Amino acid sequence: MTHCSKQAVTVNTTNRCNLRCEYCMASSGSEQDNPITIELAFAKKGIFDAIKGVPTGIKATTLRFFSHGEPTQEMDIIKECVEYARSLNPTIRLELQTNGLFQTTEDTEWIAKNFTAVWFSLDGPKEVNDKYRPDPDGYGRTSEIEENLKFVQKYTFAGIRSTIVEETMDKQDLLVDYYHNLGVKNICLNPLIKQIVRNESGNTEVTKDDIMLFSQYFLKAYKRGDAIGVTVLSSLTFNFDEKTAVACRSCLPMPQLNPDSSVSSVM
């Protein structure tokens, strides 16, 4: 299915996070001093409008939890939103994008048993992931995240979103094998976009890895996935797995409800 055909409403729960990924665009130290969490009444109003198709007539059939931080830091909000969405549409699909470091074993169970799809962010084996995605005290948490992944995939669809860093740029095919050994059948490999910084003139700069270099090794990974029965995607290819006249979802009524009570479009 093309990405633009997915009718989704997204709740960006909070910008609080329990990791401090080196390249995170969202959770810089200053963001964590005053984290914002979405107001439940605002989230519910957005969910109601999206599921009922107000005012566009286009009804959301998926409720996604994403974030500028880690959505599962606010499990009570997630549960309330899910309950409300189910009261409006009992068959609504539920998707979660997470760093996989859940707060309690009860949360892990609830997530496994309620979500239709859970996408885990992981950058590869311990030696790579721990380096780029430490917790606030600088410790690597990869082993716990892998345990949570194994548990969740016993109950529901679990995929991996992996940011390609220097160490894995030319090893994307090996990453596919690594995730395959963890039992994963759907992998999304994305080029690294570094933290947005201000240069000396006060302008913001976005630093991206070389897309052609990324693509060259992505293709190898894609073929490796094909050979072993693993779907390998990238955020760069999402929308193009069938014929479409729509480039992205930004102009479609698929609202993203943000912690600061703003509504934005989603890619």
Ligand code: SF4
């Ligand atoms: S888990 Fe996500 S939000 Fe949290 S620090 Fe890492 S990249 Fe940022």
